[in-house]
Amino acid sequence: MKEIQQRVLAFRDERDWKQYHNEKDLAISISLEANELLENFQWRTSEEAIVESKQNIKEEMADILIYLVQLADKLEINLEEEVFDKLVKNAIKYPVNRSGEKVK
Amino acid sequence: MKEIQQRVLAFRDERDWKQYHNEKDLAISISLEANELLENFQWRTSEEAIVESKQNIKEEMADILIYLVQLADKLEINLEEEVFDKLVKNAIKYPVNRSGEKVK
């Protein structure tokens, strides 16, 4: 994660883009990229989407993570720790003995 | 990134959830979580959202990354490498000497 952060933020800072990055628009960007990812699956099964558009799927996933890293930097949060904290919280909500049950 | 992947996939596998995870629904999940993140900014400035909802913002960001990692695992792609590849591609699209220009 550290190397992703370094490279993403270096890319941003070489272009002096941080000044434009307010958190609300970064959240909008994440939704837009998530929908560009989803567009690959429209009118298709998962299998069709992967056969026809795997390269674009990968790029949209990268875009989402790039924006997440930039939003985390603006908010001064550690994305890795947030994931670990969320997994602890989810483990309480979905204890292991309910395994096999459909995730919401 | 490796530790995030290990913990996210361990969480999933302890609950035997991989069987439900088709790629199309994971892409839907990412869009839903992105909109739950965005909901914190509705009718608010960035500043208001951060003051009133920083904890939820952090959790929704974690959820997005958790689903990204699970989708990457299903697709057998290396999310870290995808980000590096995308940055190379973006660097061609947005060369440094155009710095200061508004990002799309």
Next chain:
Amino acid sequence: MKEIQQRVLAFRDERDWKQYHNEKDLAISISLEANELLENFQWRTSEEAIVESKQNIKEEMADILIYLVQLADKLEINLEEEVFDKLVKNAIKYPVNRSGEKVK
């Protein structure tokens, strides 16, 4: 359409909400409601979603149209005419003799 507009805008104006309704946040609202609609289909087939959540599906669809009408009012556009114009444009893009072909 006229009666929908009258009732939606009367509802808004009785509560004096127009003052809060900037176009950017209304566009965010439409995306949020669209994702609440989509949430009913997550991890489900269309058939399962309809059996289990038809009432919620209907309500989320109503919410989207309610926000569309409010955004149209703010922009001073006639939503009905916009649909007719778009159908003309789409008819050029997808002429009838290509019928049966999969829509993008």
Next chain:
Amino acid sequence: MKEIQQRVLAFRDERDWKQYHNEKDLAISISLEANELLENFQWRTSEEAIVESKQNIKEEMADILIYLVQLADKLEINLEEEVFDKLVKNAIKYPVNRSGEKVK
């Protein structure tokens, strides 16, 4: 509303597209179009977006309504009545004497 429905469904049926229209993908389409609408507001104020992109904003709004009408047809629901029902429900949730309060 009736004329919108007639023209949208005639457009669809002339192209024999109903066969492809499952409800889950129509819900995905609405989210995608909502994000194409939202894209016009990314990195911009409402005012900037309207000056620079009003035509596209109008077209994306039309696309959302076109998909809503098609989903309503598949579900055999009356979109107009759904809006009226939802307004009744919202009126209970937000009584007029709480007017001036910020909508969620």
